[in-house]
Amino acid sequence: EIVMTQSPATLSASPGEGATLSCRASQTVSSNVAWYQQKPGQAPRLLMYNTSTRATGFPARFSGSGSGTEFTLTISSLQSEDFAVYFCQQYYNWPPKYTFGQGTKLEIK
Amino acid sequence: QVQLQESGPGLVNPSETLSLTCSVSGGSVSSYFWSWIRQPPGKGLEWIGYIIYSGTTNYNPSLESRVTMSIDTSKNQFSLKLTSVTAADTAVYYCARHRAGPNDSLVWGKGTTVTVSS
Numbered sequence: 001e002i003v004m005t006q007s008p009a010t011l012s013a014s015p016g017e018g019a020t021l022s023c024r025a026s027q028t029v030s031s032n033v034a035w036y037q038q039k040p041g042q043a044p045r046l047l048m049y050n051t052s053t054r055a056t057g058f059p060a061r062f063s064g065s066g067s068g069t070e071f072t073l074t075i076s077s078l079q080s081e082d083f084a085v086y087f088c089q090q091y092y093n094w095p096p097k098y099t100f101g102q103g104t105k106l107e108i109k
Numbered sequence: 110q111v112q113l114q115e116s117g118p119g120l121v122n123p124s125e126t127l128s129l130t131c132s133v134s135g136g137s138v139s140s141y142f143w144s145w146i147r148q149p150p151g152k153g154l155e156w157i158g159y160i161i162y163s164g165t166t167n168y169n170p171s172l173e174s175r176v177t178m179s180i181d182t183s184k185n186q187f188s189l190k191l192t193s194v195t196a197a198d199t200a201v202y203y204c205a206r207h208r209a210g211p212n213d214s215l216v217w218g219k220g221t222t223v224t225v226s227s
Contacts, residue, residue, distance in 0.1 A: 043220045046208065049208060094212060096212050
């Protein structure tokens with residue numbers, strides 16, 4: 001099983017600041033990584049796929065990078081609506097056996 | 110835009126079978142791959158498995174012995190059955206559409222909470 005490890009578990013930041021969230025895979029997953037945003041009481045929402053392609057509805061302040069085993073989600077200037085939990089997911093295996101990171105909680109400092 | 114809605118009992122007795130249905134609107138269940146994922150309270154996400162319109166399935170090996178997925182193209186919905194449930198199966202259960210292909214990111218339904226308790 002491919003283990004996805006996110007860091008940090010909690011990130012405290014202020015509106016207007018930037019934030020960098022990390023996700024590491026236990027083996028290569030090429031660029032087959034997605035990021036999801038989850039707010040309290042809501043379902044995860046697809047934010048980024050194929051490492052760096054933004055999903056519909058997310059602004060350009062969100063960007064993704066990486067390949068192989070190291071991936072990063074960067075938010076350039078935090079807005080109040082960005083404070084949430086972020087999960088990474090790999091979809092590299094065939095047949096699929098999707099695994100998720102444990103999440104990074106982005107909280108207001 | 111494809112919308113997903115999970116439905117089913119919110120409370121299941123231990124050792125019984127959890128049954129959930131995902132109704133698809135705004136698109137055809139024959140057009141995509143479909144997954145189930147769950148999230149225990151305060152914990153992370155666990156992928157349960159996927160199904161396609163032909164009925165072909167692929168399950169998480171950790172749950173494979175207890176999981177059955179099915180699809181009903183006439184009703185435009187698909188279903189999950191999980192047998193011999195315990196308290197560890199208490200979770201929010203989500204159905205999701207694979208974004209474009211069989212091995213892809215996911216677009217999620219709202220989720221439904223299932224509690225296993227007597």
